[in-house]
Amino acid sequence: QVQLVESGGGLVQAGGSLSLSCAASGRTLSSVAMGWFRQAPGKEREFVAAISWSGGNTYYADSMEGRFTISRDNAKNTVYLQMNSLRPEDTAVYYCAATEVALTASPSLYDYWGQGTQVTVSS
Numbered sequence: 001q002v003q004l005v006e007s008g009g010g011l012v013q014a015g016g017s018l019s020l021s022c023a024a025s026g027r028t029l030s031s032v033a034m035g036w037f038r039q040a041p042g043k044e045r046e047f048v049a050a051i052s053w054s055g056g057n058t059y060y061a062d063s064m065e066g067r068f069t070i071s072r073d074n075a076k077n078t079v080y081l082q083m084n085s086l087r088p089e090d091t092a093v094y095y096c097a098a099t100e101v102a103l104t105a106s107p108s109l110y111d112y113w114g115q116g117t118q119v120t121v122s123s
Contacts, residue, residue, distance in 0.1 A: 002027045002112040004096050009117030012086055016121070020081040022096030022114055029053075030074040033099050036081045037107055038092035038119075047105035048094070049081065059103045086121045094119050 008020040022034070035050035049070040050059045058070055069082040079096055094117050097110035104110075 002029070002032075002098050004098065004112055004114035006094065006096050006114045006117040009094060009119045011120045011122065014086060014088055014121055014123050016086050017082070017084045018086065018119060020083070020094055020096075020117060020119075022079040022081075024077045024079075024098070028074070029072070029077050029079070029098065033101065033103055034070075034072060034079045035097050035099065035104070035110060036068075036070060036079075036094060037097060037110075038090075038094045039116075040092040043092075045095070045107050046092075047107070050103045050105065051079065052103055057103055059105065061105070083119070086119075088121045088123045090119065091121050092119060093117065 003025045006022050036048040037045050039045040051070045055072045067085045072079045096114045098112040099110040101109045
């Protein structure tokens with residue numbers, strides 16, 4: 001069993017930056033791929049980025065490529081999402097998740113989820 005806890009969300013102006021963290025407990029993350037998703041009110045959960053167990057491979061949704069960076073520190077059992085050039089449309093609850101499957105954007109393939117952290121971008 002894996003418990004995931006996100007932190008780092010908040011309110012930021014358009015063009016600003018935020019850094020999210022996802023700390024894991026209950027099991028080491030070093031053998032699982034990790035992903036970030038987001039969900040805005042009234043919308044479906046949306047893939048943001050994923051990273052392989054080693055950190056050597058990453059995968060981004062097109063709209064986040066170049067603005068968001070996913071990384072991980074397996075020694076700290078933590079995954080990060082650095083978000084730059086934020087836009088009002090980035091406003092959502094951001095979730096981290098863990099999967100036994102290699103890099104995937106499909107939320108149904110993720111086995112463990114955090115509770116989410118709110119990111120609000122004002123215009």
